[in-house]
Amino acid sequence: MFKENEQQPEGFSVALGEALDNLALNDAGLIPVIAQQHDTGEVLMFAWMNREAIEETLRTGRVCYYSRSRGTLWRKGESSGQVQTLRELRVDCDGDVLLARVDQTGPACHTGRRDCFYWKLDGDRATIDKTPLIDPAELYKKDTPK
Amino acid sequence: MFKENEQQPEGFSVALGEALDNLALNDAGLIPVIAQQHDTGEVLMFAWMNREAIEETLRTGRVCYYSRSRGTLWRKGESSGQVQTLRELRVDCDGDVLLARVDQTGPACHTGRRDCFYWKLDGDRATIDKTPLIDPAELYKKDTPK
Numbered sequence: 001m002f003k004e005n006e007q008q009p010e011g012f013s014v015a016l017g018e019a020l021d022n023l024a025l026n027d028a029g030l031i032p033v034i035a036q037q038h039d040t041g042e043v044l045m046f047a048w049m050n051r052e053a054i055e056e057t058l059r060t061g062r063v064c065y066y067s068r069s070r071g072t073l074w075r076k077g078e079s080s081g082q083v084q085t086l087r088e089l090r091v092d093c094d095g096d097v098l099l100a101r102v103d104q105t106g107p108a109c110h111t112g113r114r115d116c117f118y119w120k121l122d123g124d125r126a127t128i129d130k131t132p133l134i135d136p137a138e139l140y141k142k143d144t145p146k
Numbered sequence: 147m148f149k150e151n152e153q154q155p156e157g158f159s160v161a162l163g164e165a166l167d168n169l170a171l172n173d174a175g176l177i178p179v180i181a182q183q184h185d186t187g188e189v190l191m192f193a194w195m196n197r198e199a200i201e202e203t204l205r206t207g208r209v210c211y212y213s214r215s216r217g218t219l220w221r222k223g224e225s226s227g228q229v230q231t232l233r234e235l236r237v238d239c240d241g242d243v244l245l246a247r248v249d250q251t252g253p254a255c256h257t258g259r260r261d262c263f264y265w266k267l268d269g270d271r272a273t274i275d276k277t278p279l280i281d282p283a284e285l286y287k288k289d290t291p292k
Contacts, residue, residue, distance in 0.1 A: 002265070005274070006257045007282070012274045019265065019272030034180050034189055041187020043180055046243040058267060091272065092262040093255055097192040099263040109239055111152045116238040117245040119148070119165065121204060126165030126237065128151070128158045136153070 002095035020054060024096035030066055031098055035108065038087040038101040044108035044115045047074075049098065054089075061086045063102055080139045082106045112136040148241035162204075166197060170242035176212055177244055181254065184233040184247040190254035190261045193220075195244060200235075207232045209248055226285045228252045258282040 001022035005012065025031050030048040037044055047065040049057070053073055056064045063084035067074035077083030084102040091098055109116040112132030120129050147168035151158065171177050176194040183190055193211040195203070199219055202210045209230035213220035223229030230248040237244055255262040258278030266275050 008274055010274055010277045013271040016267060016270045016272055019267065032178060032192070034192065036187075036189055041182075043182055043189065043245055046178070046180065046238060089267045090263040091265040091267065092192060093257055093259075093264065094262075095265075097262075099189055111239055113239075116240075116243075117236040118239065119237040119241075121162060121165065121235045121237065124162045125159040126162055128154055128156055131156045 002091070002093060006093055016058075019091065019095075020051060022095055023051075023054075023091065024094060025051070028068075030068070031096060033065065033098040033100055035063065035084060035100045035102050035104070037104055039103075042115055043117060044084075044102070044104055046116070054098070057086055057100070058089060063100055077105065080107075080110075082108065082139065084108070107133045107139070110136060110139070112139055148237070148239060152239055165237065165241075166200060168241055169197075169200075169237065170240065171197070174214075176214070177242060179211065179244040179246055181209065181230060181246045181248050181250070183250055185249075188261055189263060190230075190248070190250055192262070200244070203232055203246070204235060209246055223251065226256075228254065228285065230254070253279045253285070256282060256285070258285055 023031055029050045033047050033049050035044045048068060050066045053064045053066045063076045063086055065074045082105050084104050087101045087103060089100050107114050112134040113130045114133055118128055118130035119126050169177055175196045179193050179195050181190045196212045199210045199212045209222045209232055211220045228251050230250050233247045233249060235246055253260050258280040259276045260279055264274055264276035265272050
């Protein structure tokens with residue numbers, strides 16, 4: 001569906017269900033998701049969704065991923081409080097990657113940094129160049145899920 | 147290496163080779179790469195690199211991916227002329243995703259659009275909302291590789 005319509009003009013549309021049916025999920029039923037702060041353009045993090053997570057995210061406007069380590073839906077911010085509000089969800093030309101433009105409360109990264117991309121490769125070194133906004137021990141101190 | 151140093155302060159660094167040795171490549175020896183226009187913040191495309199592509203990109207300053215369909219290094223722009231100049235290469239907290247901040251000449255997408263994320267999921271529709279900058283037939287009309 002994505003490939004055969006790639007030369008369609010701006011404004012061309014298909015039903016949402018048809019688009020979701022044609023996403024190229026991997027063998028585990030997952031698709032990669034890039035999360036970007038909608039106004040500043042910061043690339044915040046990279047995660048995965050399954051069909052259920054995509055539908056919940058679109059329905060609720062709160063970003064929900066699929067946690068590969070836990071094997072469950074992961075409502076971003078449910079334990080840290082650092083939620084992502086969806087501004088728009090996009091699909092790429094091949095239908096195999098999503099771009100979630102979001103409004104991120106506080107840090108997106110589990111380390112307490114604003115985003116996950118804090119290692120810069122430079123010359124012959126890899127250097128941390130971002131500081132946590134919040135101590136990660138503070139982020140996860142509540143053990144009752146929200 | 148990435149996990150155990152996640153609480154190190156800004157300015158902490160390791161040798162580049164150590165960082166590259168510790169990247170979490172997948173079973174095919176590849177790592178996902180998000181390409182972002184360095185000044186506007188546009189998320190341009192999503193692709194893959196292997197160790198050789200990473201090293202070539204850092205050495206030459208011209209972004210080189212690994213093409214999964216062709217099974218070879220893919221020097222972005224080698225057939226289309228739409229090259230990516232590297233501004234910085236970043237690694238995420240888990241060492242399993244790269245963020246390439248680049249200067250993209252013209253369209254990044256093979257459809258002639260500036261970026262690959264031109265399908266917007268909205269309400270009950272998926273809609274194309276970006277127009278090609280260049281006719282893709284023009285992009286690839288030269289069959290002699292540059």
